[in-house]
Amino acid sequence: MQAKINSIYLSKPGEVSIKSVDYPLKKENEVLIKVESMGICGSDIGAYRGTNPLVTYPRILGHEIVGTILETGIGIPKNINIGDRVIVDPYIYCGSCYPCSIGKTNCCEKLQVIGVHTNGGMQQVITHPARLITKVPSNIPLNNLPLAEPLTIALHALHRTKVKEGEHVVIIGAGAIGLMAALSAYIYKAIPILIDVLDQRLDYAHSIGIKNIINPNNENAEEKIKQITKGRMAEVVIEASGANISIQNTLKYASFAGRIALTGWPKTETPLPTNLITFKELNIYGSRTSKGEFEEALNLISEGKINADNIISKTISFDEIPFYIKELSEHPEKHLKINAIF
Numbered sequence: 001m002q003a004k005i006n007s008i009y010l011s012k013p014g015e016v017s018i019k020s021v022d023y024p025l026k027k028e029n030e031v032l033i034k035v036e037s038m039g040i041c042g043s044d045i046g047a048y049r050g051t052n053p054l055v056t057y058p059r060i061l062g063h064e065i066v067g068t069i070l071e072t073g074i075g076i077p078k079n080i081n082i083g084d085r086v087i088v089d090p091y092i093y094c095g096s097c098y099p100c101s102i103g104k105t106n107c108c109e110k111l112q113v114i115g116v117h118t119n120g121g122m123q124q125v126i127t128h129p130a131r132l133i134t135k136v137p138s139n140i141p142l143n144n145l146p147l148a149e150p151l152t153i154a155l156h157a158l159h160r161t162k163v164k165e166g167e168h169v170v171i172i173g174a175g176a177i178g179l180m181a182a183l184s185a186y187i188y189k190a191i192p193i194l195i196d197v198l199d200q201r202l203d204y205a206h207s208i209g210i211k212n213i214i215n216p217n218n219e220n221a222e223e224k225i226k227q228i229t230k231g232r233m234a235e236v237v238i239e240a241s242g243a244n245i246s247i248q249n250t251l252k253y254a255s256f257a258g259r260i261a262l263t264g265w266p267k268t269e270t271p272l273p274t275n276l277i278t279f280k281e282l283n284i285y286g287s288r289t290s291k292g293e294f295e296e297a298l299n300l301i302s303e304g305k306i307n308a309d310n311i312i313s314k315t316i317s318f319d320e321i322p323f324y325i326k327e328l329s330e331h332p333e334k335h336l337k338i339n340a341i342f
Contacts, residue, residue: 007123013050032071039064039146062122063090063115064146073130089132106291137302144308151297152290154181157261165189170234173241174201261287
């Protein structure tokens with residue numbers, strides 16, 4: 001009889017539980033990983049709600065995954081051996097399409113995200129392409145390590161817009177990715193301006209060092225940005241909420257010749273006044289997942305430049321994951337970021 005392991009199993013929208021599944025079978029170009037820590041992401045909540053059109057059911061959730069190598073495979077980085085702790089790059093690319101041929105593997109035409117398109121890492125043991133793992137620093141606590149994955153998303157937006165020292169960076173959305181984008185902007189010696197409609201989130205952001213905060217429901221965001229930037233408006237705008245109105249507002253918040261990164265995923269199409277894009281000659285960048293940012297993200301956490309404890313609001317056990325997926329779906333305002341450890 002084949003061995004079994006436990007998984008976080010989404011049988012259909014609204015039905016998540018712990019389920020016993022078959023022990024994974026490793027291919028030659030894969031590694032076998034004993035999973036030790038994981039993060040719950042907004043995409044997991046979208047899958048639970050049934051609002052993510054990319055998810056098919058049933059599905060094992062999870063793409064923010066850390067664990068220890070049990071078996072190596074072809075393509076494994078030279079600095080990784082059995083027993084080493086690694087973080088998983090969850091974006092599996094084909095390597096042969098046009099985007100892959102120019103090194104933009106995050107834009108792969110056949111991109112497979114674990115926990116979304118294929119089964120994810122919320123199980124006791126997983127297989128994963130050997131080339132898509134990164135060794136983690138030994139000084140980062142286990143419960144903090146999965147945070148490096150969403151941090152790569154924030155860093156990718158900064159890289160896409162080529163943020164420079166002294167520039168103003170408006171960030172829309174004070175969730176975990178928005179907060180980390182703001183904190184990372186400081187590291188890049190830029191000036192972040194964080195926008196959200198929830199005072200609770202903004203107050204927390206201010207308490208951890210983000211000076212410029214704006215609630216557009218309480219004050220005129222354009223006027224406040226104009227005041228902070230001395231009339232220029234923001235050279236860079238990062239949209240991290242996915243709200244249609246926020247995407248439209250990026251054009252208003254950006255300076256002439258400004259750059260915009262669209263990181264959030266809207267649920268419906270967003271009409272845009274293209275005359276404003278032309279008038280200001282704006283550069284608008286899609287910012288999808290991440291590409292090559294894991295080393296930087298891990299170093300920022302390891303060196304204390306990003307304090308993971310400021311972002312992770314709760315650490316739970318594996319068995320508690322189904323409860324907290326439901327909790328995050330029903331009360332997203334209660335927790336900023338939840339990680340689990342075995």
